[in-house]
Amino acid sequence: MKLKELLKNLEIKSIHGSNDREISSIAYDSRKAEKGSLFTCLKGYRLDGHAFISEAIERGAVALLVEGGRMDRGDITYVVVQDTRLALARISDNFYGHPSGRIKVIGVTGTNGKTTTTYLTESILKTAGDKVGLVGTINYRWGERILPAGNTTPQSLDLQRMLSEMVKAGCSYAVLEVSSHSLDQHRVDFIEFDVAAFTNLSLDHLDYHGSFSHYLKAKSKLFQQLKDEGVKKEEKTSLINIDDRYRRHLLKVAGGKVLTYGIRRRADIRASRISSHLSGLSFQAETPDGAFPVKMKLIGTVNVYNALAAIGVGISQGIKLDCIKEGLETAQGVPGRFEFIDCGQDFTVIVDYAHTPSALEDLLMLAKSMANGMARGRVITVFGCGGDRDKRKRPLMGKISSRYSHLSILSSDNPRSEEPGMIISEIRRGFGRRRNYLVVEDRFQAIKEALARARKDDVVIIAGKGHESYQVLKDTVVAFDDREVVRKILAGS
DSSP states (O other), rough: OOHHOOOOOOOOOOEOSSSOOOOOOEEEEEGGOOEEEEOOOOOSSSSSSGOOOOOHHTTTEEEEEESSSSOOOOSSSEEEESOHHHHHHHHHHHHTOGGGSSEEEEEEESSSSHHHHHHHHHHHHTTTTTOEEEEESSSSEETTEEOOOOSSSSOOHHHHHHHHHHHHTTTTTEEEEHHHHHHTTTTTTTTOOSSEEEEEOOOOOOHHHHOOOOOOHHHHHEEEEETTTTTTSSEEEEEEEETTHHHHHHHHHHOOOEEEEEESOOOEEEEEEEEETTEEEEEEEETTTEEEEEEOOOOHHHHHHHHHHHHHHHHHTTOHHHHHHHHHHOOOOOOSEEEEESSSSSSSSEOOOOSSSHHHHHHHHHHHHHHHHHHHHOEEEEEEEOOSSOOTHHHHHHHHHHHHEEEEEOOOOOOSSSOOOHHHHHGGGOOOOOOOEEOSSSSSHHHHHHHOOOTTTTTEEEESSSTTOEEETTTTEEEEEEEHHHHHHHTTO
8 A cells, every 4th residue: 555545634744755655564563564564653651662763664664653753764754743643543544444434343431341241242243143353351353263362452553453354254243342541542543433332430540541530531532432423324322321420421422322221220221120149140121122031141230230231232233132132141251250160169269350449349249248148158358459550549449358358368469560568558558457358469379378268158259360361570471360270279289
């Protein structure tokens, strides 16, 4: 593709060199630049792509997308823009021929529940006979391809490539988890969403966003994006959790047709007669198209909300209620989300990804109700907090665990560059005068301690990492899967 074609609809400050060059590929990592590449210089947390221009040129890059700096290579074309991240989103969309205009795109955003909502949505769409691609926290998959997830929402270049490949694979839908980072960093700009779903909003990622108002603003961009004119003629839909405290703000900015869902307030899609047991949950779904009973394998009120959001997607796409019902009822549990580990022990072990205050509270409230239902059952919780992330949530999570757990075992999560002991000390502040905790920094030993202390009918919660199969320790990534660790310890190996 000619460089001038790639640059269509892109706001450019200046061009130095020919815009008639043939561009064979786009790269934002200098190690992936090759003969004929356009190298995009992105400014990251620690590294600046402008520092790797020489390496990209040595590997064959013939054009550079930059925000400034020296432009002294006459054989290279320099395209100067205000924001290379925004520019990368535009040229990626151009390079792959606007794939979101050829597939229906469902975006799910919120603090908690994104992954489960996308899985339930995928199940409904597949039940209706559609081919579906999915991009999210656990993996990226379409057709026969399954790729490990790096970020919840990939960089714009990678995401546009995936959408293009989904189209080639015959997918009718792409279901995306849309993170606040991706919205703020323009990774999903110029993607034409058909449906945007909002799950909930609570404290998270303030290490990045700086304030809750900026976090809310980032989430809002997905719904504002629906207001933009696109190629498609179909009506777009915003799905809003009417029970969430930030509903009014989302309702104001939402584009397209708005559908609300909830349990406590009047909503377009509502659940009543909710019953949750260890074997699953049931409720009556009330929708604009009619009512129907649902029996799911998932448990907990939080999953009723996730199911209602998925029902909303189905309703917006004109899917019959019997397909929606079947899609929900046949959906399997999501890896690392309230995942039971059963090795024949006489107590319950659950691994969950909960790593925010609200998610941990929902998890432990459910665990406590389970334990109370077993008369003498206690809740033993193993958790920590990630390093290089929002420190404000650490004492809050400690306070929540102190309230709902008989015993909390404070341990290492993904400490990254921080000292695990310092992270744990900040969690401990939330316990105040309560002393119902132990500190076992090594996560393997912490899980082992919890399992050793568990008695008949107890509920052991291992929170924070869920599906993750690794642990990040400073600059080292080691293999570590909470689920496999539990199985190994319970097997006595």
